[in-house]
Amino acid sequence: MAVSYREVKGSNVSPIVSERGRNHPQKSFVSERAEMIPPSGIRKFFDLLLTMNDVISLGVGEPDFNTPWNVSVAGIDSIERGATAYTSNKGLEELRDLVSSYLISRYGTSYDPQNEIIITGGVSEGLDLAVRTVVDPGDEVLVADPCYVSYSPCVMLAGGIPVPLPCPAEDEFRVTPDALMERITKKTKLVMLNFPNNPTGGVMKRGDLEAIADIIVDHDLLLLSDEIYSELTYEGRHVSPASLDSLWERTITLNGFSKAYSMTGWRVGYFCAPPEITSAALKIHQYVMLCAPTMSQFAAIEALKHAEDSKDRMVAEFRMRRNLFVAGLNRIGLPCHLPKGAFYAFPSIESTGLSDEEFAERLLIEKQVAVAPGSAFGPSGIGHIRCAYAVSREDLGEAVKRIGEFIESI
Amino acid sequence: MDEKNREILRVLESDSRIGHKDLATMLNLSTHDIATRIAGMEKSGTIRKYTAVIDWKKAGDDGVTAVVEVKVSPESEFGYDRIADRVARFPEVKSLRLVTGSYDLQLIVCGRTMQEVSEFVSGQIASLESIRETVTHIVMKTYKEYGCELQRSEGVERLPYSF
Numbered sequence: 233m234a235v236s237y238r239e240v241k242g243s244n245v246s247p248i249v250s251e252r253g254r255n256h257p258q259k260s261f262v263s264e265r266a267e268m269i270p271p272s273g274i275r276k277f278f279d280l281l282l283t284m285n286d287v288i289s290l291g292v293g294e295p296d297f298n299t300p301w302n303v304s305v306a307g308i309d310s311i312e313r314g315a316t317a318y319t320s321n322k323g324l325e326e327l328r329d330l331v332s333s334y335l336i337s338r339y340g341t342s343y344d345p346q347n348e349i350i351i352t353g354g355v356s357e358g359l360d361l362a363v364r365t366v367v368d369p370g371d372e373v374l375v376a377d378p379c380y381v382s383y384s385p386c387v388m389l390a391g392g393i394p395v396p397l398p399c400p401a402e403d404e405f406r407v408t409p410d411a412l413m414e415r416i417t418k419k420t421k422l423v424m425l426n427f428p429n430n431p432t433g434g435v436m437k438r439g440d441l442e443a444i445a446d447i448i449v450d451h452d453l454l455l456l457s458d459e460i461y462s463e464l465t466y467e468g469r470h471v472s473p474a475s476l477d478s479l480w481e482r483t484i485t486l487n488g489f490s491k492a493y494s495m496t497g498w499r500v501g502y503f504c505a506p507p508e509i510t511s512a513a514l515k516i517h518q519y520v521m522l523c524a525p526t527m528s529q530f531a532a533i534e535a536l537k538h539a540e541d542s543k544d545r546m547v548a549e550f551r552m553r554r555n556l557f558v559a560g561l562n563r564i565g566l567p568c569h570l571p572k573g574a575f576y577a578f579p580s581i582e583s584t585g586l587s588d589e590e591f592a593e594r595l596l597i598e599k600q601v602a603v604a605p606g607s608a609f610g611p612s613g614i615g616h617i618r619c620a621y622a623v624s625r626e627d628l629g630e631a632v633k634r635i636g637e638f639i640e641s642i
Numbered sequence: 643m644d645e646k647n648r649e650i651l652r653v654l655e656s657d658s659r660i661g662h663k664d665l666a667t668m669l670n671l672s673t674h675d676i677a678t679r680i681a682g683m684e685k686s687g688t689i690r691k692y693t694a695v696i697d698w699k700k701a702g703d704d705g706v707t708a709v710v711e712v713k714v715s716p717e718s719e720f721g722y723d724r725i726a727d728r729v730a731r732f733p734e735v736k737s738l739r740l741v742t743g744s745y746d747l748q749l750i751v752c753g754r755t756m757q758e759v760s761e762f763v764s765g766q767i768a769s770l771e772s773i774r775e776t777v778t779h780i781v782m783k784t785y786k787e788y789g790c791e792l793q794r795s796e797g798v799e800r801l802p803y804s805f
């Protein structure tokens with residue numbers, strides 16, 4: 233028999249109807265899990281920025297290039313052809329084949345397109361998918377610190393416990409064996425890495441990965457490697473952890489089209505892992521996402537087939553901007569490592585005596601330059617600001633000038 | 643040509659006003675090295691001119707531009723070169739190319755009025771000895787010039803902040 237809560241004896245739910253009337257909910261429906269996710273660390277800056285003019289935003293985490301036109305045309309074509317229905321859960325076979333060939337030829341990582349690759353709605357979905365596939369409540373997950381803002385929330389939503397794995401400036405923003413050893417406990421299950429890194433631009437070379445590989449194997453851990461910036465590597469070639477024989481069986485590799493091909497709004501990426509993990513992930517993906525956007529999958533096919541030149545031109549431009557911008561920052565007295573990948577510079581602002589939040593807020597208000605406070609990316613980001621050099625060289629020059637004036641005025 | 647010179651040229655082609663100092667930082671060379679390389683390429687004629695891309699319609703100019711196709715009887719000794727050289731000397735001719743296909747030379751001709759352009763083509767070009775035929779196309783609208791899209795503001799619409 234259905235009873236209303238008012239008739240339940242001993243119920244601790246208050247029977248008092250609020251002033252807003254009896255239709256108004258008497259309790260919060262938001263789950264505890266959703267409740268524990270902290271609000272975004274840049275909301276305040278976002279709102280502030282919208283009230284201002286003449287702002288140069290170095291706060292944007294996406295390329296300032298258009299999607300290569302031939303790639304967009306492939307998406308348009310698929311819509312015109314009427315190829316707008318669901319694809320298989322795993323994604324278009326041609327796309328999986330191309331991803332597989334690309335990964336082996338470019339990074340030496342071998343994934344079978346039939347049972348080791350899933351096309352996802354961007355790396356964003358890939359991260360959530362990976363974490364939910366492998367994390368049980370109470371598992372500890374080591375999260376590169378600083379890192380992309382979704383990592384810890386994803387872990388928390390899966391019931392896991394995120395543990396920051398510091399990659400500070402003095403280690404050139406890399407994971408060192410000592411830092412890793414120090415944080416491993418009996419409960420540690422997964423290590424989440426992202427190189428080239430957002431927000432630091434740090435990379436892990438082959439030697440750096442080899443140095444931590446043994447520890448990962450010895451402690452029987454799993455590695456989640458987010459390689460969304462792999463094409464934006466400015467010195468030498470990106471090294472994918474799964475290309476190390478010792479790590480392949482214990483690595484989930486995530487990558488996508490957002491950054492390399494300026495396709496952030498298309499929402500397409502891929503998840504690669506050994507078959508057992510992939511088939512478990514596919515169960516979640518099929519119910520949550522069903523499949524990645526179909527037109528975006530067709531565009532992604534074109535990107536892998538015919539967008540190498542566009543990508544190379546973009547990477548060359550980012551490299552030049554990086555050199556220009558980082559030299560500018562060091563000149564005006566903000567010490568900054570030359571980032572080896574991605575499109576972020578992560579200078580220390582400690583010499584100014586301001587906190588990174590104060591620095592970012594005052595810089596925006598006083599000089600109309602938007603940057604992201606480093607602390608938004610984790611405890612190791614404290615005292616730094618993230619500057620995305622995904623703006624024109626002209627704007628970068630102007631931004632350096634304004635930041636310089638701001639520092640002088642403090 | 644070495645890769646560094648090629649990189650310098652690509653940057654200059656997109657922004658010829660860039661200073662040697664910035665160029666040096668961007669390409670990881672010394673300012674002196676940049677200056678020497680650029681001077682060398684200017685001297686050899688690899689770099690011909692520093693210029694600006696201008697939308698003359700925006701400047702209020704109502705001049706006329708025409709694409710002119712020209713059929714030529716090549717000369718036995720000089721081929722197309724001598725006639726091309728004569729055509730190129732007219733300042734009205736902004737660019738001139740020898741092309742494959744149904745005609746030989748393609749000219750871009752500018753003038754103040756339609757009449758000025760047509761008089762120039764019929765009077766100065768069509769009358770040349772080895773020129774057999776000309777077809778003049780008046781430009782109605784320019785969409786793209788030297789890689790610049792003139793009818794569309796470039797750039798991507800993005801959120802002002804994102805992680």
Ligand SMILES: Cc1ncc(COP(=O)(O)O)c(C=O)c1O
Nearest residue numbers: 293354355356380430488490805
């Ligand atoms: C490290 C990192 N991972 C993932 C993403 C999201 O990528 P996608 O667009 O493929 O979802 C971003 C975007 O900024 C990122 O910086």
